[in-house]
Amino acid sequence: MLFMRNPERSEIFLRDLNALFLEATFQGGDQDILQKTLDAGMHVLGGTRGFLAIMHHETGELSVRCTAGEGWTEDAKRLRVHLAQENTRGITGHVAVTGEPYFTGNVENDPFHVRYFEDTRSEVAVPIMGPFGRIRGVINIESTEENAFDADDCAHLVALGVAASVYLTMEGFIARETALIEIGKNLTSTVELSELMHKVVDITTEALQFEDCSVFLIDENTNQLVLQASRGVLAGNAGEAAYELGEGLTGWVAMHGTPIRLEDPPSDPRWKGRFTEFPSNEIGAFLAVPIISRDRIIGVLRVLRRKSFSPWFSNRFTQTDERVLTTIASQLGAAVENARNFRKLIRSERMAAWGELSAKSAHMIGNRSFALKGDLNELKHLIEQLPDSPIKESMTEVAQSMTRGVDKLDELLREFRDFVVATQLTLAEADFNALIKEVVSESFPKRSPVALKLDLDESLPPIRCDSVKLKRAFSELIENSISFQPEGGELIIKTSLMSPEDRAEFRLAWSRDFIKVEFIDTGPGVPDEIKKRIFQPFYTSRVKGMGLGLSIVKGIIDAHQGQIIEIGRKGEGAHFVVFLPINNSKL
Amino acid sequence: MIKEDLMARVLVVDDEDEVRAALKRRLEREGYEVSTASSAAEATAVIRDQNPTFDIVITDMSMEEPDSGLVVLQEAIAHDLFTEVIVLTAYGNVSNAVESMRRGAFDYLEKNSPGVDTYELLIMKLAHALERRRSAVGTMRRLESFSKMMKQ
Numbered sequence: 001m002l003f004m005r006n007p008e009r010s011e012i013f014l015r016d017l018n019a020l021f022l023e024a025t026f027q028g029g030d031q032d033i034l035q036k037t038l039d040a041g042m043h044v045l046g047g048t049r050g051f052l053a054i055m056h057h058e059t060g061e062l063s064v065r066c067t068a069g070e071g072w073t074e075d076a077k078r079l080r081v082h083l084a085q086e087n088t089r090g091i092t093g094h095v096a097v098t099g100e101p102y103f104t105g106n107v108e109n110d111p112f113h114v115r116y117f118e119d120t121r122s123e124v125a126v127p128i129m130g131p132f133g134r135i136r137g138v139i140n141i142e143s144t145e146e147n148a149f150d151a152d153d154c155a156h157l158v159a160l161g162v163a164a165s166v167y168l169t170m171e172g173f174i175a176r177e178t179a180l181i182e183i184g185k186n187l188t189s190t191v192e193l194s195e196l197m198h199k200v201v202d203i204t205t206e207a208l209q210f211e212d213c214s215v216f217l218i219d220e221n222t223n224q225l226v227l228q229a230s231r232g233v234l235a236g237n238a239g240e241a242a243y244e245l246g247e248g249l250t251g252w253v254a255m256h257g258t259p260i261r262l263e264d265p266p267s268d269p270r271w272k273g274r275f276t277e278f279p280s281n282e283i284g285a286f287l288a289v290p291i292i293s294r295d296r297i298i299g300v301l302r303v304l305r306r307k308s309f310s311p312w313f314s315n316r317f318t319q320t321d322e323r324v325l326t327t328i329a330s331q332l333g334a335a336v337e338n339a340r341n342f343r344k345l346i347r348s349e350r351m352a353a354w355g356e357l358s359a360k361s362a363h364m365i366g367n368r369s370f371a372l373k374g375d376l377n378e379l380k381h382l383i384e385q386l387p388d389s390p391i392k393e394s395m396t397e398v399a400q401s402m403t404r405g406v407d408k409l410d411e412l413l414r415e416f417r418d419f420v421v422a423t424q425l426t427l428a429e430a431d432f433n434a435l436i437k438e439v440v441s442e443s444f445p446k447r448s449p450v451a452l453k454l455d456l457d458e459s460l461p462p463i464r465c466d467s468v469k470l471k472r473a474f475s476e477l478i479e480n481s482i483s484f485q486p487e488g489g490e491l492i493i494k495t496s497l498m499s500p501e502d503r504a505e506f507r508l509a510w511s512r513d514f515i516k517v518e519f520i521d522t523g524p525g526v527p528d529e530i531k532k533r534i535f536q537p538f539y540t541s542r543v544k545g546m547g548l549g550l551s552i553v554k555g556i557i558d559a560h561q562g563q564i565i566e567i568g569r570k571g572e573g574a575h576f577v578v579f580l581p582i583n584n585s586k587l
Numbered sequence: 588m589i590k591e592d593l594m595a596r597v598l599v600v601d602d603e604d605e606v607r608a609a610l611k612r613r614l615e616r617e618g619y620e621v622s623t624a625s626s627a628a629e630a631t632a633v634i635r636d637q638n639p640t641f642d643i644v645i646t647d648m649s650m651e652e653p654d655s656g657l658v659v660l661q662e663a664i665a666h667d668l669f670t671e672v673i674v675l676t677a678y679g680n681v682s683n684a685v686e687s688m689r690r691g692a693f694d695y696l697e698k699n700s701p702g703v704d705t706y707e708l709l710i711m712k713l714a715h716a717l718e719r720r721r722s723a724v725g726t727m728r729r730l731e732s733f734s735k736m737m738k739q
Contacts, residue, residue, distance in 0.1 A: 367603040370698040374609025377706040410699040
């Protein structure tokens with residue numbers, strides 16, 4: 001019946017509509033189509049002016065995308081929609097809330113109409129619907145004539161609204177497809193993991209219209225979820241912000257491997273809100289999916305949206321959002337695995353080559369120095385045969401200096417070899433206190449201005465360790481302490497079982513118990529600014545050697561899967577704390 | 588016969604020319620008769636052909652293999668139970684040093700000990716080793732002549 005009244009109009013309309021659908025379906029992304037839709041509406045309804053407004057995906061605010069007819073300025077566009085939204089008044093607002101078409105033939109008597117253009121008499125508005133019953137926008141057409149529109153006009157405009165809806169949906173699909181292709185491309189071309197994470201976060205946020213996006217990965221050592229990349233305020237916390245497994249919504253996803261999709265996340269009992277991209281009370285929707293790699297949960301990908309400003313607009317995440325995010329997460333999982341394997345491979349090849357090279361060169365240099373010693377020995381013998389003279393004296397001096405040089409070379413070689421073999425352990429069960437006593441008797445000088453105090457916990461259990469290497473490490477700490485207290489002072493060596501507080505403070509593995517050994521002295525201490533560097537190779541504040549000392553110590557402790565840190569304060573003396581696991585069955 | 592007793596025979600095994608040269612020169616100055624070999628394989632051949640046998644074998648540990656010294660040690664002792672073997676090791680290779688002692692070496696010496704005159708130390712150890720060999724050989728000879736006497 002609809003098109004019987006005016007067959008000619010119907011024919012034009014159908015042709016327009018047909019063209020619009022074809023364009024919307026096959027040429028998504030072309031903004032022009034929305035304008036054409038509005039123009040077709042104006043044409044078929046014979047309106048004076050009209051506009052098409054789209055809701056912001058997140059806030060629900062309407063904004064005018066295109067207009068038709070006379071009287072539009074930039075201000076007019078902005079104000080027109082603003083009025084329409086105020087307290088859900090206005091015909092446009094009413095349609096946006098109800099999702100039902102609406103028309104009036106006399107705005108003067110209309111309960112919803114808000115006057116904006118003086119000459120408006122009739123108004124018709126229809127919704128543009130989206131997937132999941134969501135309202136995407138409104139098409140509004142006005143006329144200066146009274147009773148310009150009827151139900152038939154309304155129905156025509158609804159059909160145009162569907163064309164606009166098809167266009168918007170296609171636009172969304174294309175953005176999604178582009179984003180996924182973009183991420184896919186980056187996954188294969190980006191080797192550097194952190195760079196990849198940032199790209200994924202950027203693309204996910206922008207192209208998929210999530211307000212903010214963060215990637216967390218599980219740190220294999222601490223078993224915590226650590227932030228890798230994010231946008232906005234959290235970006236600066238990358239590498240630091242960390243959740244325990246099971247803590248908060250994000251931690252829950254990491255522990256259970258199941259996605260969480262929520263509106264108003266702070267009302268969930270699992271909510272913690274420790275690290276959020278914006279204030280908790282502004283979060284409107286939450287979606288987090290696990291990043292899985294080879295059946296193992298390795299992290300969480302999480303997106304948030306702000307609460308919408310409009311009471312009628314829900315910006316919750318949809319099932320489709322969850323599917324898309326899960327797809328990205330699984331691609332990311334594979335990429336992380338690849339990057340990690342690649343890094344391991346490079347490292348192990350490098351280490352193997354490095355180890356072989358070091359062993360070979362140390363051996364060859366050692367042999368040369370040994371031969372040199374022999375020559376020097378012979379030279380000294382020959383010099384002794386000479387009759388006494390000033391020249392003989394000088395020659396003897398030179399020979400002695402050479403001997404000192406070769407000795408120095410041997411010392412460097414020794415340091416170098418210690419560094420290279422620091423991580424090659426030969427484990428056996430040992431009495432830890434006895435080990436400490438041996439080190440002290442071997443390394444602590446009989447006469448020293450430094451007073452030594454041993455404070456040993458006699459209840460320590462035996463420990464599986466490489467005694468030779470540990471003794472090497474501890475003697476380094478002792479020698480260090482003595483060399484920094486040339487005027488005298490004190491060195492306390494203390495052993496104990498770690499306390500529960502230690503476990504929390506130093507983030508020791510939960511599955512193991514540790515022996516704690518401390519070296520506390522009254523020397524100058526370690527300034528804060530170099531605390532992080534003292535364990536790096538070639539860092540030294542002493543003139544002796546290559547500066548490998550503390551890095552050898554750290555290498556040996558690390559190889560035992562222990563920990564070493566310096567916690568003293570500058571001016572109050574150095575305080576080294578070493579933790580060594582008791583049950584080293586995994587080594 | 589007397590001359591043979593005075594000039595002790597030493598085999599020096601090392602894969603570095605300079606090391607062999609330095610050791611040979613020093614040992615000859617001390618009055619030893621020095622032969623050299625540059626690998627465990629060459630040492631094996633030299634030891635098998637040598638008659639009378641070497642009194643002392645000084646061998647590097649790490650040559651073709653990281654434990655080539657152990658091969659030389661075994662060969663020397665197999666050929667003459669009373670040959671004394673001194674093993675030279677690189678610094679830090681304690682496990683190989685301990686192993687060579689376990690297998691009957693007279694002693695081991697670290698090539699690169701800062702502040703130690705390794706050559707003087709070696710000469711001292713060599714003298715001790717020679718003493719032990721001579722006393723062992725002497726005991727053996729007395730034992731042999733005693734058993735001969737008993738048979739008569």
